[in-house]
Amino acid sequence: MITLSSDFGWPYPAAMKGVLLSATDARLVDVTHEFPRQDVRAAAFWLREVLPWFPPAVHLVVVDPGVGTDRAALVVRAGEHVLVGPDNGVLLPAARRLVERTEGVEGIEVFEVAYDSPESNTFHGRDVFAPAAARVHEAGHGSLESLDCVSPIGDYEDLTFPEPAVGEDGADGEVLVVDGFGNAVTNVPGAVLDDRYGEPIRANDAEATAVRAYAEVSPGDRAVTVGSHGNVELAVNRGRGDRAFDVEPGDPVCLSW
């Protein structure tokens, strides 16, 4: 199985599928091609949340503002999963989460893909990463060492998310991403709401209610809840939390109770 993720929208993912299907009979599964354009951090966040639900697979990831420069192409082994994509940190949070969720795996292993004069400088998804993903899939996650096109490296770009400060009467965090419903996902762990459901909570300058489900407040009302990723989310029942709380990715969030 090979999953595909990118910020390409259309029609470029189809060229990658053509390349993959010319080289392998693997099942292809789209994760999404709608990541915010060239937003490496957002893609890294969502991949960390989504990929661990998959069975062992090769995950082809192309969010690549540095395409055509000398940034490396990586293959990252995370137990029985393998991630393929650019060396800009986008693969790392998901790879580490996959290892955390797998017993008996010590850590991630990072390889560099050798490539030379690809057909284009603007579409390595088609010309570098998809061919590499196909070769990795055909070799199998246990045989990366046998591929002459990959070699282990120790130096690569990392990407981590900021840590919140949680205190007795509140938490200081940050909006990491906004989902398609407009829910503003923060880096504050959902456990801070454990004893506060049904109570008022303040997020920056806005009053809201701590709830377990969106529909526990009236349509249009602000809610602070725990999203499916386990983090605190600023939301509105049947509306958009990002607008009601006036926040976007990267903004600070001060919760007080």
Add this chain to the structure above:
Amino acid sequence: MITLSSDFGWPYPAAMKGVLLSATDARLVDVTHEFPRQDVRAAAFWLREVLPWFPPAVHLVVVDPGVGTDRAALVVRAGEHVLVGPDNGVLLPAARRLVERTEGVEGIEVFEVAYDSPESNTFHGRDVFAPAAARVHEAGHGSLESLDCVSPIGDYEDLTFPEPAVGEDGADGEVLVVDGFGNAVTNVPGAVLDDRYGEPIRANDAEATAVRAYAEVSPGDRAVTVGSHGNVELAVNRGRGDRAFDVEPGDPVCLSW
């Protein structure tokens, strides 16, 4: 075969696919994840039009504004098809249409899915409905009674579409949905146009022409035609009918000829 439908956009459908693929080898087919957000009626309409074209399958449907509340999770058997989704009516019009199109099937059968403390209160698509769909698929549509996680129920939310009033010199109906081209789909049956093709027709305050094909009027001109669902549609050749007729879902439509 398992089809997937939701109003999730991205990236949440991928988590559902991961859950399904971890539990079954079934072919997965996306119907759409672009249903208007939390619009149960629009989803119910389009599912009724689209699902009957499929061979027998399990249809996973998640348009679920009540996620995390005590609304039930349903499995609906419609002949050889099975629909899985929330108890808000979204499954019912499609299920009944599937039964109408199948000889020898008496009616729909509705079951409730038992679930307890899912991993999240905000993403039952991943935590309740996808696991249920996988189990139903593995059991087969004829063996739902053998599953200990489902049990027949008689009380569930229904959803029906309003009936139009058709007279000698016109019809009073309603816009049910607007498609991506901007065609405003009404609840008026297409047969009302049978003897009127090529003739002028009035829709609310706008003059138009009754046509069999969009291109029978000039680009930019208003047309009243019959869509692929069999209902009267307000359209514009190479343009948007919803704007030209100034209507949106739920608006009344008065046709006169």
Add this chain to the structure above:
Amino acid sequence: MITLSSDFGWPYPAAMKGVLLSATDARLVDVTHEFPRQDVRAAAFWLREVLPWFPPAVHLVVVDPGVGTDRAALVVRAGEHVLVGPDNGVLLPAARRLVERTEGVEGIEVFEVAYDSPESNTFHGRDVFAPAAARVHEAGHGSLESLDCVSPIGDYEDLTFPEPAVGEDGADGEVLVVDGFGNAVTNVPGAVLDDRYGEPIRANDAEATAVRAYAEVSPGDRAVTVGSHGNVELAVNRGRGDRAFDVEPGDPVCLSW
């Protein structure tokens, strides 16, 4: 394998998938359903760029502003590939490119699909083209002559792209399409940049730099580069070229160096 391409957005592609899956076990692969609405030229361009990356397949293409009129339905054989879609030129550039890329194939062969009173006049993707694609797939590309529903024809709509004028000190071309990143793709061959990388270049009234990779200019700066299709592209690093150069499809582009 059957690929699907359209300008339908949602939910109509799902009805085509249902029809296909009711008639064949073929693997289905979405190319895109997001082609600009009823823009035959844009679809023709992207199909020419994308389809040659696929292994031999049946390619179902529905961008069809003339649906319901007397325009023909075509099947075009291009070596081991077969394209199915409306007679408006959308299939031709891709078919010819597929033949150019295949040794030993002399040219395209065009057939007309016989169809009579389809279920709708507004959705031939579901009622004419998908059934034809399924039959063609089941027959195989070498056996089209044996199908009673298709017959060779010599007269069909063609579609070609305008030729640029390339001189010593510049080139006069046209914007063919804009991709989702905002890159404005012209008809000027990328080879004109061969000796000019790193140098200033003027596109209409805007100053830019000729580069091999977007990231060779600063974020927000204008670049002229060669896209993955081999044509000159007007771009902005981490921004939209169409806005920065103030162009849209069909606009003239005057490059001078």
